[in-house]
Amino acid sequence: MSEHEDHSAAKRQQIVSGAELVFTECGYEGASMSRIAAQAGVSKGTLYNYFDGKSTLFAWFVEDKARRNLDSIFQTVAEEDDPAAALAAIALRMLEMTLSPDNLALYRMVVSEAQTFPELATVFWNSGPCRAIAYMTDWIRRQVAAGRLATDNPSFAAEQFLALCQTRVAMQCRLQLIPKASDAEIEQVVGGAVRVFLAAYGVDPLASHGSSR
Amino acid sequence: MSEHEDHSAAKRQQIVSGAELVFTECGYEGASMSRIAAQAGVSKGTLYNYFDGKSTLFAWFVEDKARRNLDSIFQTVAEEDDPAAALAAIALRMLEMTLSPDNLALYRMVVSEAQTFPELATVFWNSGPCRAIAYMTDWIRRQVAAGRLATDNPSFAAEQFLALCQTRVAMQCRLQLIPKASDAEIEQVVGGAVRVFLAAYGVDPLASHGSSR
Amino acid sequence: MSEHEDHSAAKRQQIVSGAELVFTECGYEGASMSRIAAQAGVSKGTLYNYFDGKSTLFAWFVEDKARRNLDSIFQTVAEEDDPAAALAAIALRMLEMTLSPDNLALYRMVVSEAQTFPELATVFWNSGPCRAIAYMTDWIRRQVAAGRLATDNPSFAAEQFLALCQTRVAMQCRLQLIPKASDAEIEQVVGGAVRVFLAAYGVDPLASHGSSR
Amino acid sequence: MSEHEDHSAAKRQQIVSGAELVFTECGYEGASMSRIAAQAGVSKGTLYNYFDGKSTLFAWFVEDKARRNLDSIFQTVAEEDDPAAALAAIALRMLEMTLSPDNLALYRMVVSEAQTFPELATVFWNSGPCRAIAYMTDWIRRQVAAGRLATDNPSFAAEQFLALCQTRVAMQCRLQLIPKASDAEIEQVVGGAVRVFLAAYGVDPLASHGSSR
DNA sequence: AATGAATGAGAGTTCATTCAT
DNA sequence: GATGAATGAACTCTCATTCAT
Numbered sequence: 003m004s005e006h007e008d009h010s011a012a013k014r015q016q017i018v019s020g021a022e023l024v025f026t027e028c029g030y031e032g033a034s035m036s037r038i039a040a041q042a043g044v045s046k047g048t049l050y051n052y053f054d055g056k057s058t059l060f061a062w063f064v065e066d067k068a069r070r071n072l073d074s075i076f077q078t079v080a081e082e083d084d085p086a087a088a089l090a091a092i093a094l095r096m097l098e099m100t101l102s103p104d105n106l107a108l109y110r111m112v113v114s115e116a117q118t119f120p121e122l123a124t125v126f127w128n129s130g131p132c133r134a135i136a137y138m139t140d141w142i143r144r145q146v147a148a149g150r151l152a153t154d155n156p157s158f159a160a161e162q163f164l165a166l167c168q169t170r171v172a173m174q175c176r177l178q179l180i181p182k183a184s185d186a187e188i189e190q191v192v193g194g195a196v197r198v199f200l201a202a203y204g205v206d207p208l209a210s211h212g213s214s215r
Numbered sequence: 216m217s218e219h220e221d222h223s224a225a226k227r228q229q230i231v232s233g234a235e236l237v238f239t240e241c242g243y244e245g246a247s248m249s250r251i252a253a254q255a256g257v258s259k260g261t262l263y264n265y266f267d268g269k270s271t272l273f274a275w276f277v278e279d280k281a282r283r284n285l286d287s288i289f290q291t292v293a294e295e296d297d298p299a300a301a302l303a304a305i306a307l308r309m310l311e312m313t314l315s316p317d318n319l320a321l322y323r324m325v326v327s328e329a330q331t332f333p334e335l336a337t338v339f340w341n342s343g344p345c346r347a348i349a350y351m352t353d354w355i356r357r358q359v360a361a362g363r364l365a366t367d368n369p370s371f372a373a374e375q376f377l378a379l380c381q382t383r384v385a386m387q388c389r390l391q392l393i394p395k396a397s398d399a400e401i402e403q404v405v406g407g408a409v410r411v412f413l414a415a416y417g418v419d420p421l422a423s424h425g426s427s428r
Numbered sequence: 429m430s431e432h433e434d435h436s437a438a439k440r441q442q443i444v445s446g447a448e449l450v451f452t453e454c455g456y457e458g459a460s461m462s463r464i465a466a467q468a469g470v471s472k473g474t475l476y477n478y479f480d481g482k483s484t485l486f487a488w489f490v491e492d493k494a495r496r497n498l499d500s501i502f503q504t505v506a507e508e509d510d511p512a513a514a515l516a517a518i519a520l521r522m523l524e525m526t527l528s529p530d531n532l533a534l535y536r537m538v539v540s541e542a543q544t545f546p547e548l549a550t551v552f553w554n555s556g557p558c559r560a561i562a563y564m565t566d567w568i569r570r571q572v573a574a575g576r577l578a579t580d581n582p583s584f585a586a587e588q589f590l591a592l593c594q595t596r597v598a599m600q601c602r603l604q605l606i607p608k609a610s611d612a613e614i615e616q617v618v619g620g621a622v623r624v625f626l627a628a629y630g631v632d633p634l635a636s637h638g639s640s641r
Numbered sequence: 642m643s644e645h646e647d648h649s650a651a652k653r654q655q656i657v658s659g660a661e662l663v664f665t666e667c668g669y670e671g672a673s674m675s676r677i678a679a680q681a682g683v684s685k686g687t688l689y690n691y692f693d694g695k696s697t698l699f700a701w702f703v704e705d706k707a708r709r710n711l712d713s714i715f716q717t718v719a720e721e722d723d724p725a726a727a728l729a730a731i732a733l734r735m736l737e738m739t740l741s742p743d744n745l746a747l748y749r750m751v752v753s754e755a756q757t758f759p760e761l762a763t764v765f766w767n768s769g770p771c772r773a774i775a776y777m778t779d780w781i782r783r784q785v786a787a788g789r790l791a792t793d794n795p796s797f798a799a800e801q802f803l804a805l806c807q808t809r810v811a812m813q814c815r816l817q818l819i820p821k822a823s824d825a826e827i828e829q830v831v832g833g834a835v836r837v838f839l840a841a842y843g844v845d846p847l848a849s850h851g852s853s854r
Numbered sequence: 855a856a857t858g859a860a861t862g863a864g865a866g867t868t869c870a871t872t873c874a875t
Numbered sequence: 876g877a878t879g880a881a882t883g884a885a886c887t888c889t890c891a892t893t894c895a896t
Contacts, residue, residue, distance in 0.1 A: 013880085029327060031244035035866060045882045047869080052880095056866065114242065114327025116391040123390040131386060158403070161383045162411055169378040170371070173344060177336035178329040190371065198375055201415035226855095248891060258857045260894085269891065439859085455753060457670035461887060471861045476888065540668065540753025542817040549816040557812060584829065587809045588837055595804040596797070599770060603762035604755040616797065624801055627841035652876095674870055684878045686873085695870065 014052050014062075017042045021063045026107040030060055030115050057119070064122045067108050068129035071099075085150050085204065086196055092141070093167045093192040096134060100168070101175050101183055105130075109176060135160050142203075152205050159203055166195035227265050227275070230255045234276045239320045243273055243328050270332065277335045280321050281342030298363050298417065299409055305354070306380045306405040309347060313381065314388050314396055318343075322389060348373050355416075365418045372416055379408035440478050440488075443468045447489045452533040456486055456541050483545070490548045493534050494555035497525075511576050511630065512622055518567070519593045519618040522560060526594065527601050527609055531556075535602060561586050568629075578631045585629055592621035653691050653701070656681045660702045665746045669699055669754050696758065703761045706747050707768030724789050724843065725835055731780070732806045732831040735773060739807070740814050740822055744769075748815060774799050781842075791844045798842055805834035 020042025024033040035056055039046040053059040099105060112119075112126040138160030145151040153159045169191050171183040233255025237246045248269055252259045266272040312318060325332075325339040351373030358364035366372045382404050384396040446468025450459045461482055465472045479485040525531060538545075538552040564586035571577040579585045595617050597609040659681025663672045674695055678685045692698040738744060751758075751765040777799030784790040792798045808830050810822040 010880090027330075029244075029330070032331075034864080036864085046867085047882055047884095048880075050867065110326050110329060113323050113389055116323065116389070117242075120391055123392055127387070127390055127392055158383070158407060162379060162407055165378050165382040166375060168381070170374045172378075174340070176326055176329070177340055178333055179336055179340055194371060194375055198411060198415040202411040247889085252858095259892085260857050261855080263892070264855070436859090455756070458757075460885075462885090472887090473861055473889080474859075477859065482887070536752050536755060539749050539815055542749065542815070543668075546817055549818055553813070553816055553818055584809070584833060588805060588833055591804050591808040592801060594807070596800045598804075600766070602752055602755070603766055604759055605762055605766055620797060620801055624837060624841040628837040673868085678879095685871085686878050687876080689871070690876070690878095 010052075013044070013048075017044060017049060017052055017059070018063055018066050020044075021059055022067060025060065025063055025111060026104065030056075030111055030118075060115075061119065061122060064108065064112065064119075065125050067104065068125055071102070071104055071108070085145055086200060088141070089163070089196045089199060090192050092138065093163075093195050094188070096164060096167050097171070097183075097188055097192065099130070100172055106175055131164075134164055138163060150205060151203050153203050159199075162202075163195060163199045166198055167191065169194060223265075226257070226261070228279075230257060230262060230265055230272070231275050231279050233257075234272055235280060238273065238276055238324065239317060243324055273328075274332065274335055274338075277321065277325060277332075278338050278342075280317070281339055298358055299413060301354070302376070302409045302412060303405050305351065306376075306408050307401070309377060309380045310384070310396075310401055310405065312343070313385055319388055344377070347377055351376060363418060364416050366416050372412075375415075376408060376412045379411055380404065382407060436478075439470070439474075443470060443475060443478055443485070444489055444492050446470075447485055448493060451486065451489055451537060452530065456537055456544075461485075486541075487545065487548060490534065490538065490545075491551050491555075493530065494551055497528070497531055497534070497556075511571055512626060514567070515589070515622045515625060516618050518564065519589075519621050520614070522590060522593050523597070523609075523614055523618065525556070526598055532601055557590075560590055564589060576631060577629050579629050585625075588628075589621060589625045592624055593617065595620060649691075652683070652687070654705075656683060656688060656691055656698070657701050657705050659683075660698055661706060664699065664702055664750065665743060668746075669750055699754075700758065700761055700764075703747065703751060703758075704764050704768075706743070707765055724784055725839060727780070728802070728835045728838060729831050731777065732802075732834050733827070735803060735806050736810070736822075736827055736831065738769070739811055745814055770803070773803055777802060789844060790842050792842050798838075801841075802834060802838045805837055806830065808833060 017038075021033070021038045024038045024041050027033075028037075033056075035046055035049055038059070039049050042049075049059065053062065108126065112123050116123045135157065139157040142151055142153065142156040142160055146153060146156060151159075171180075171187055171191055174180050175183060230251070233253075234246070234251045237251045237254050240246075241250075246269075248259055248262055251272070252262050255262075262272065266275065321339065325336055329336045348370065352370045355364055355366065355369040355373055359366060359369060364372075384393075384400055384404055387393050388396060443464070446466075447459070447464045450464045450467050453459075454463075459482075461475055462472055464485070465475050468475075475485065479488065534552065538549050542549045561583065565583045568577055568579065568582040568586055572579060572582060577585075597606075597613055597617055600606050601609060656677070659679075660672070660677045663677045663680050666672075667676075672695075674685055674688055677698070678688050681688075688698065692701065747765065751762055755762045774796065778796045781790055781792065781795040781799055785792060785795060790798075810819075810826055810830055813819050814822060
């Protein structure tokens with residue numbers, strides 16, 4: 003390690019950071035190695051000293067982005083006692099992640115290159131959605147054990163909740179139909195997801211009937 | 216009009232049809248005008264006689280595809296008396312559409328070019344998801360009027376139902392993580408969406424409790 | 429045929445002619461497609477409309493050159509009655525061909541790319557040396573039948589005569605050690621080849637002793 | 642001198658040896674300085690500390706190769722009393738040298754770069770063919786003095802003999818038309834060269850008629 | 855109206871060479 | 876003296892677009 007590897011790693015990161023900007027702006031096909039080199043502040047030749055080629059660099063970028071962006075998503079979700087409050091917190095967190103500009107750009111790229119780089123789709127999936135499902139499943143299981151939720155398929159229920167969180171805003175943001183979801187919209191989506199989910203899986207009738215519509 | 220325009224319109228359609236095959240197989244960037252010309256059985260020059268350029272042709276393709284593919288989606292949904300059966304029929308229909316290879320390819324293209332062609336994202340949205348929401352909203356309104364569902368925001372409820380339909384399979388298909396959703400999976404998603412939706416918005420307790428979870 | 433093919437063939441020839449100049453001057457590796465395009469008076473893109481790539485163009489050039497340069501080599505060799513005179517005429521012809529600047533350049537290229545383009549080496553061989561051997565073999569056979577030469581292996585004798593023709597000058601010219609063989613040198617080589625050959629294979633003692641060494 | 646220069650000379654040789662492998666395998670253009678450095682076990686920078694550049698290194702390689710490979714060619718040729726046996730031994734030796742893979746590769750390189758590096762062609766010529774001619778000339782002179790051969794131009798006769806040795810196999814090997822000459826072929830070429838040479842220049846009629854054709 | 859030959863800018867990639875360490 | 880990271884010019888090849896026929 004030490005100097006050599008540090009230096010090497012630093013330069014790699016510098017290049018990946020430059021690549022991030024260009025890929026995010028132009029997409030995989032639209033990004034040119036020349037532009038990435040310029041953005042990273044290195045020569046084109048240096049790009050090829052550090053990465054085998056454009057596709058390799060793209061793979062590094064996706065993995066880097068996936069790892070960095072999604073690392074701390076679920077670590078900070080407070081463990082509330084009230085299922086409704088906990089669900090709302092989780093949903094909010096999910097939406098923030100899903101709708102962040104960086105992740106939207108990443109999603110678009112991964113989707114558009116899914117045929118060319120199937121392994122990157124897997125990386126993306128594992129780093130985000132898959133972990134969200136695992137986290138939710140675990141949380142639901144604990145609630146079921148505590149008698150606060152009822153379902154015999156926690157993993158499917160988890161996926162349903164996450165699907166509900168994508169009501170209205172997710173696809174519109176992915177398609178860039180709206181530049182950014184408003185707080186009011188997010189609140190509505192989160193509230194709606196929690197209500198519907200608890201109506202289906204909650205054991206306490208008060209929880210779902212409390213705020214009747 | 217008549218002969219000239221007919222002829223003209225026929226040729227345009229011939230070109231767009233050729234473009235469809237190539238765009239669907241290669242994506243926007245990957246499709247070359249040469250290959251589209253060959254596929255359409257015309258010369259490259261003719262392409263430019265009928266369309267300003269690649270991006271214009273792409274726009275025509277997306278609109279054509281959106282219109283043709285999504286035209287008959289909701290026309291054939293039987294109007295069942297039982298809300299659960301009706302919802303299941305609608306959900307199945309939705310999923311068939313969403314997961315058809317052609318529509319997945321179109322979705323990927325529209326998403327990946329959302330930054331470059333924002334107007335195409337709108338076309339796509341209006342031709343599919345937007346109309347699905349409108350249809351669902353309308354249907355829910357009628358059910359509410361008939362006393363079979365209860366909600367004060369039919370449009371939002373509609374969007375939630377459609378979001379529930381995308382549980383599990385939609386993103387995985389879009390990312391090409393799985394080649395095709397199995398019938399069993401589809402059934403599970405559809406059944407789950409109907410159950411959760413009716414638990415939240417159904418008025419007849421039997422409807423939602425009938426098939427216990 | 430007619431206009432299209434004529435036009436096409438003419439342009440191909442125009443390009444091959446441009447390629448010939450550049451390949452001959454720079455060799456295969458040293459020749460750049462840009463320079464060939466400029467030399468041929470067409471754009472780089474046009475090169476690729478007519479030839480799949482550099483290697484294909486090179487193959488066309490070699491075959492064209494081989495065909496054109498060597499076509500008429502042996503057609504005009506006079507059929508002398510005197511074996512010594514006939515051999516001298518053939519030898520002279522052979523040397524002219526072997527030592528012509530164009531053929532030397534072609535030889536150098538074919539030799540240097542023999543590993544990369546083995547089929548071109550075969551083309552070169554078949555178009556020149558191989559035909560020379562066949563011609564000589566045939567001629568010797570007729571002389572043997574006429575009782576003017578004696579050998580039971582005409583083909584090997586032919587190859588020996590052609591080898592003798594390459595005494596002194598051939599390798600030096602191939603290596604560019606001398607810019608051009610002088611007439612005196614050529615005469616000496618030709619005379620020497622004839623003398624040695626007839627000493628070995630002539631039946632008339634006068635023929636080989638006539639011009640004493 | 643001594644330590645510094647020894648050290649320096651050793652490193653130079655180490656580099657040249659690495660270069661030999663790569664040049665022989667890839668040719669001049671195909672060899673990259675990176676690969677030569679790796680093969681020689683030094684850094685790219687060191688290459689340039691010892692040699693001005695690729696062309697200089699190539700020149701050193703050619704000279705080294707020429708010197709080393711051809712050094713001992715004629716030292717071990719037994720001095721037979723019988724001219725026919727001696728000629729056969731010499732011819733065999735010549736062919737072994739000419740057709741050895743290393744020398745073929747060197748020949749191809751020198752020929753292909755003859756325009757770019759004319760001085761290397763001279764080096765190659767002087768180290769091999771030229772010395773072979775000198776050796777043969779000397780030998781013939783001694784045979785003439787001993788009354789075993791007759792010619793008034795020993796040098797030209799020598800060149801003729803060496804040309805005869807290249808019958809059939811030499812060009813085919815240079816063009817890689819055949820991977821390797823068989824022993825039978827070599828024997829035939831050697832035998833044929835000796836026979837023809839002695840028919841022309843031998844004084845003992847028995848020598849050339851002994852093995853009649 | 856239809857053609858397709860021609861274009862040329864720009865893509866990804868390689869590599870001999872330099873120079874700060 | 877040795878290193879190898881950095882360079883940038885040059886490479887082959889592609890393709891959207893134009894225009895004379």
